[in-house]
């Protein structure tokens with residue numbers, strides 16, 4: 001689905017990504033971890049074609065970036081970035097925010113067809129948010145807003161869903177609610193790429209993990225192989241213990257934290 005080969009991104013004297021190669025196949029769902037500033041968002045922006053590497057090749061669903069119309073490819077990619085919410089009016093009704101995800105543009109100035117409205121309601125219902133459908137976006141909690149963004153992305157039936165820290169800023173309760181929806185993506189034919197700072201967000205949906213350190217790939221592969229305490233210690237430079245519980249990894253800082 002996504003093939004990144006020897007990706008390097010240089011900005012003036014800084015090497016932001018350094019010879020990163022990553023193969024994400026259909027049926028796999030990847031979590032990407034790494035310290036602040038390690039290059040995770042930059043990697044996602046390359047997958048969506050918003051950034052081009054200085055060297056290397058990005059291929060998405062068989063299309064080589066630089067040799068194809070990226071706007072067409074993006075129709076099959078859902079992207080939840082940290083700034084996405086800023087692009088909506090807080091006075092918009094929730095169902096409309098979701099429904100406009102069926103279109104390539106953000107707002108819809110004509111009447112939304114009934115079947116599109118029904119699809120939006122169905123998605124909200126599946127996320128236990130039907131009661132909020134007529135509320136305005138601004139009245140929702142942060143967690144509910146994140147779920148609305150997810151529902152909106154799903155309206156476009158993406159083949160690839162890229163999420164950059166979708167649980168950032170959520171309390172424990174709202175994060176777990178969001179993670180239920182993330183994990184439910186298993187029911188869909190979709191490839192998920194998910195950046196997080198928190199190992200415990202790697203719910204059973206995820207099959208693979210990539211660790212980025214200082215712009216380089218520190219490890220990548222099936223999650224049980226990559227997620228061990230040595231790899232996490234090497235990536236974060238802090239001693240930890242790691243345990244698996246409920247199909248999720250949990251870490252405990254052992255000392256020096």
Ligand SMILES: Nc1ncnc2c1ncn2[C@@H]1O[C@H](COP(=O)(O)OP(=O)(O)OP(=O)(O)O)[C@@H](O)[C@H]1O
Pocket residue numbers: 011014016034035036037038039040041042043
């Ligand atoms: N346009 C740019 N010009 C110069 N440097 C940049 C640019 N964009 C990002 N960087 C730098 O590249 C590095 C990687 O940034 P990136 O946002 O990809 O990291 P990240 O792993 O997503 O970080 P965080 O976890 O804090 O969000 C950082 O040092 C950042 O300052």
